[in-house]
Amino acid sequence: MSKQIITFTVLLLLLTSSLGFSQIKHDWDKIKSLKIAFITERLELNSKEAQEFWPIYNSYESKKEAFHKKEHSEIKDKIKNLDQLSNKEANALLDKMVKLEDEKHKSSQAYIEKVSKTISPKKTILLLRSEEDFKRQLIKQYRQRRANQKK
Structure with missing residues (x-):
């Protein structure tokens, strides 16, 4: 410790x-x-766990980074100009936000399932x-x- x-x-x-x-x-x-x-x-991690875990971890980190960039470019930039958005554009933006959050959640779920099979549920927690x-x-x-x- x-x-x-x-x-x-x-x-x-x-x-x-x-x-x-x-x-x-x-x-x-x-x-x-x-x-x-x-x-x-x-x-x-033992060497076998590490060999299997790190590629999964790195892939997920890349996905999270891509989600962040997508969120920033497609959503946050438009929110800055919220006063200039029409209701139709705001509605489309909300749909994008919900879709992106859903994609992030599904990606996180798949990652946790994959990791827990690789290193054990306890180590995943x-x-x-x-x-x-x-x-x-x-x-x-x-x-x-x-x-x-x-x-």
Whole structure:
């Protein structure tokens, strides 16, 4: 347990030293690397599990990124100009939003089913919890940095 705490602390220190607005792409890559290291340590996958799990995980992460880009380009940009939309256009936008959420949900369901067959249902739950823990730690670290900058 203490090994995990030390590793996570080192990872967060690396993260905080790299978060600057001029290197956004590099920072996202670094965050992804830190997340992968965090998940790797938490799941304690054997080599067979790791070989099967990581391609599934990476594929799903790519799908999530594609959903995010699609949502941003097709929906969020139009919401910014909401006053200029007609009711018909707003209705079409709502339909797109619902369809995209449905696609995301189906993709998530398929991912969880596939992963649970690969690494076990228990480790799948641990994976989902680990991703949330990583996000929480990242947000906490970000808030602390912002609070320190304001002083």
